[in-house]
Amino acid sequence: MKILVCISNVPDTTTKIRFTGENTSFDSSGVQWVINPWDELSLTRALELRDDPASGVKSVTVIHSGPASAEPTIRKALAIGADDAVRIDSPSGDAYSVAAGIAEVVRSEQYDIILCGVESSDYNGSMVGGMLAEFLEIPSVSGISELNVEGGNVTITRETDEGKEIVSVPLPFAGVVQKGIAKEPRIAAMRGIMMARSKQIRIYESGPEESLTGIKSFEKPPARDACKFIDADNPEQLIDLLQNEAKVI
Amino acid sequence: MSVLVYTENQGGRFRKHIFELVSYASETAKMLNSTVTALSTGKVDESELMKLGNYGANRIISVENSLPSGFDNRAYSYVVSEVARKTGATVIILSDNHSGKAIAPGLSVRLKAAVGSGVSRLPVSTEPFVVCKRVFSGNAFAHVVLKTPVRIITLARNSFSCIESAGNPAVERMEIPVDGTLVRTTVREVIPQSGRIQLTDADIVVSGGRGMKAPGNWAPLLELAEGLGAATACSRPVSDEGWRPHEEHAGQTGRIIAPNLYIAVGISGATQHLAGVSSSKYIVAINTDRDAPIFEAAQYGIVGDAMKVLPKLTEAIKKR
Numbered sequence: 059m060k061i062l063v064c065i066s067n068v069p070d071t072t073t074k075i076r077f078t079g080e081n082t083s084f085d086s087s088g089v090q091w092v093i094n095p096w097d098e099l100s101l102t103r104a105l106e107l108r109d110d111p112a113s114g115v116k117s118v119t120v121i122h123s124g125p126a127s128a129e130p131t132i133r134k135a136l137a138i139g140a141d142d143a144v145r146i147d148s149p150s151g152d153a154y155s156v157a158a159g160i161a162e163v164v165r166s167e168q169y170d171i172i173l174c175g176v177e178s179s180d181y182n183g184s185m186v187g188g189m190l191a192e193f194l195e196i197p198s199v200s201g202i203s204e205l206n207v208e209g210g211n212v213t214i215t216r217e218t219d220e221g222k223e224i225v226s227v228p229l230p231f232a233g234v235v236q237k238g239i240a241k242e243p244r245i246a247a248m249r250g251i252m253m254a255r256s257k258q259i260r261i262y263e264s265g266p267e268e269s270l271t272g273i274k275s276f277e278k279p280p281a282r283d284a285c286k287f288i289d290a291d292n293p294e295q296l297i298d299l300l301q302n303e304a305k306v307i
Numbered sequence: 308m309s310v311l312v313y314t315e316n317q318g319g320r321f322r323k324h325i326f327e328l329v330s331y332a333s334e335t336a337k338m339l340n341s342t343v344t345a346l347s348t349g350k351v352d353e354s355e356l357m358k359l360g361n362y363g364a365n366r367i368i369s370v371e372n373s374l375p376s377g378f379d380n381r382a383y384s385y386v387v388s389e390v391a392r393k394t395g396a397t398v399i400i401l402s403d404n405h406s407g408k409a410i411a412p413g414l415s416v417r418l419k420a421a422v423g424s425g426v427s428r429l430p431v432s433t434e435p436f437v438v439c440k441r442v443f444s445g446n447a448f449a450h451v452v453l454k455t456p457v458r459i460i461t462l463a464r465n466s467f468s469c470i471e472s473a474g475n476p477a478v479e480r481m482e483i484p485v486d487g488t489l490v491r492t493t494v495r496e497v498i499p500q501s502g503r504i505q506l507t508d509a510d511i512v513v514s515g516g517r518g519m520k521a522p523g524n525w526a527p528l529l530e531l532a533e534g535l536g537a538a539t540a541c542s543r544p545v546s547d548e549g550w551r552p553h554e555e556h557a558g559q560t561g562r563i564i565a566p567n568l569y570i571a572v573g574i575s576g577a578t579q580h581l582a583g584v585s586s587s588k589y590i591v592a593i594n595t596d597r598d599a600p601i602f603e604a605a606q607y608g609i610v611g612d613a614m615k616v617l618p619k620l621t622e623a624i625k626k627r
Contacts, residue, residue: 154421182440217554272454279445282603287609
């Protein structure tokens with residue numbers, strides 16, 4: 059059984075977000091790029107499954123769609139323990155074009171489980187996994203907080219707005235994973251970092267679909283008013299302000 | 308040309324955010340000189356369906372029987388896409404909740420329709436069709452052009468208020484046969500969230516961080532939450548330590564929430580935490596450290612010991 063983990067290359071979560079060109083493009087100067095946090099968790103879970111002989115998972119491949127500048131992030135995924143990596147050589151596209159490109163790769167390489175993080179921490183789309191499933195006409199499950207595989211049988215816990223559900227789904231399927239899927243992201247060990255250097259990142263040509271969306275401009279959220287401090291000995295005053303000034307209680 | 312809005316029910320009833328969604332669809336339809344069709348799936352009484360008309364739905368389509376009771380992403384996408392085709396929808400609006408996020412991608416591929424997800428206000432323009440959405444985990448907004456003739460919007464929670472407007476709808480029953488091969492998800496067990504208020508649905512959230520010091524110290528926080536009718540949340544270190552269940556984790560990698568009032572107790576306000584809560588209308592911070600970054604995000608602050616402050620607040624709430 060083979061798992062494919064889709065990874066996004068995103069600014070480190072502590073990055074101060076700035077824009078250039080009169081707010082038309084993201085200012086990437088000085089930005090540290092990392093694996094999208096949810097993708098890192100889904101990679102971790104995929105590796106845990108591969109390392110468990112009972113799961114039947116034999117290999118974990120990571121895939122990224124984007125320019126060569128993302129290769130350090132892909133190498134990081136290899137260093138963490140992925141067996142193999144694919145990069146679709148394309149300019150950054152929207153979820154639709156990315157999903158169409160990944161679907162092409164899946165068609166030729168045949169994966170059993172395809173995992174995507176619930177959203178990327180940059181464009182917060184949460185669409186790629188579901189689109190991929192529809193392009194491939196395979197089942198998709200979202201909100202996955204637990205994924206267990208034993209002898210080819212998949213058991214999933216998904217979180218809905220009403221609580222949790224235990225579901226099962228046949229292979230192959232595409233899963234959209236969120237918090238809970240793995241406890242802590244796996245960290246690359248020195249041996250992994252050394253091995254990742256010599257692994258090859260396989261390159262595919264750009265996918266068949268153009269983006270259906272385009273970013274016109276960015277704006278920063280309006281600045282908040284300065285904090286009004288309330289005396290710790292009179293916290294009742296806070297209740298008064300919340301009731302009569304903010305009118306939220 | 309019409310606006311289609313997917314109105315999901317919970318046990319036969321519509322929640323407040325569905326009425327917000329219909330209000331949003333109605334305002335969008337006005338921009339397009341168009342009308343609103345609401346699509347309901349599963350069993351909902353006519354009187355409940357008619358409530359959608361109070362927020363501007365002009366037509367209500369109820370698809371009762373063809374869908375599996377357990378949610379299946381592709382089967383639901385299919386039904387929404389079929390109704391969109393039949394009604395000639397040019398804009399399809401869903402909530403940015405679990406089912407909306409699960410339906411929108413399949414819908415997009417079926418209809419080759421551009422998606423704006425996590426949209427936080429009315430379209431910026433209709434020619435070209437531009438929406439405004441949260442990006443960089445709430446640190447910015449992007450104006451995104453949806454370039455296709457059919458467009459899909461998922462509306463961020465708590466980003467639009469209900470607007471009453473008589474839509475004078477009639478309810479139409481529709482049958483959309485679903486091919487069994489499309490339904491592949493089997494629900495084995497449903498674990499409803501215990502009586503507590505849903506975090507993503509809550510108007511008020513009281514949240515605890517590492518400054519609470521120990522899991523045994525949560526009682527005063529829970530009492531305040533109860534007094535306010537609030538949901539409870541926590542920061543990442545707290546859920547990582549197992550002091551609180553991970554479902555309560557609000558932040559970039561946990562739940563992204565936008566309540567009217569967020570009370571952060573003993574939370575320093577790391578960037579990753581703020582990314583998950585910064586869309587809240589009002590933030591109150593209670594922290595012993597005057598220099599904690601949470602006070603920069605908050606409108607109201609108390610520098611003090613939570614163990615002393617919380618009971619006084621609860622008492623003041625009770626006296627109200």
